[in-house]
Amino acid sequence: MPACFVTGTDTDAGKTLVTAGLLALACRRGLTTLGLKPIASGSETTPDGLCNADALALQAQCHPPVPYATVNPYAFAPAIAPHLAARRDGVTLTLEALGERVRDGLALGRDLTLVEGAGGWRVPLNDTEDLAGLAGRLELPVILVVGLRLGCISHARLTREAIRADGLRLAGWAGSLVDPAFAADDDLYRDNLATLAHTLDAPCLGIVPRLPAGDPRAMAAAAADHLELPDVD
Incomplete structure (x- = not known):
């Protein structure tokens, strides 16, 4: 039952787009899927209670539905x-309570389960625990989403070092072009990607270009065109 924890170099790095894209790709290949976002802030009131747009985007890629x-x-x-x-x-918020909720999801036995974090690697849960501890508690390999913009190489290196320091495996990384200006010089852009690949020393699962805002299902399908599934067997 492959499962990974998805983190990012920062807030708005493209975690949800990449997570939904990977789930959409798995669905294309006939796999059952589950996307989990245990904690989400920035939610809106709906007839069904508070709902978060990122979590809804992941829910749309869960097959069978949950x-x-x-x-x-x-x-x-x-x-x-x-x-x-x-x-x-x-x-x-505690790691124990979050771990129980995520274990319930893992128990569904989907072919691919992705657990998306919030913000970057060291987002606090309380005064003594952070969300990175959830990946450690569940012994999940990590997928790092790098928001491609000025400064991303340092952010990616620091996150990679933190993941390693926590004793976890980086199963792969994906780039998400959050700042189109970062790719304005094609040669420099490719040099930046090469530096990331060398620094992170993990499989690159793909580079997702800047996509126009739209229906989350359509965006996930578009992202899937640029991604490969991680090897977490």
Whole structure:
């Protein structure tokens, strides 16, 4: 039952786009899929309660379908750091509670399960735990999404070092072009990608270009065209 934890070099690095794209690719190949986003801040009130757009994008790529609460058990309205959003709601986030929720998802036995984090690697859950600890607790290999923009090489290197320091395996990385200006000079852009590939020392799962905003299903399908599935057997 392959499963990976998806993290990013920063907030808005393209984690959800890459995660949804990988799930869409797995569906194309006839695999069952599950996308989990245990914590999401920046959620909106709906008739079904608080829902987060990123979590809904992952839910759309779950085959067979699952309830929203399976994908995103902790949703908070303010678009702020999850531990601060939880504190405002009087909720205490812990690795133990999150681990139980994710294990319930893993128990569904899907061919590919991707657990998307929030923000970057060291996002706090409380005063003593961070979300990276969830990947460690569940012993999940990690997929790193690099937001391709100025400064991404340092961010990617630091995240890679942190993942290694936590004793986890980097199963692969994917680039997401969040700043089109970063690719304006084609030769320099390719040199940057080559530096990332050398630095990260893990399989590149693909480079997703800047995609026009639109229907999440269509965006996931477009991203899938640029990605390969990780080898996590």
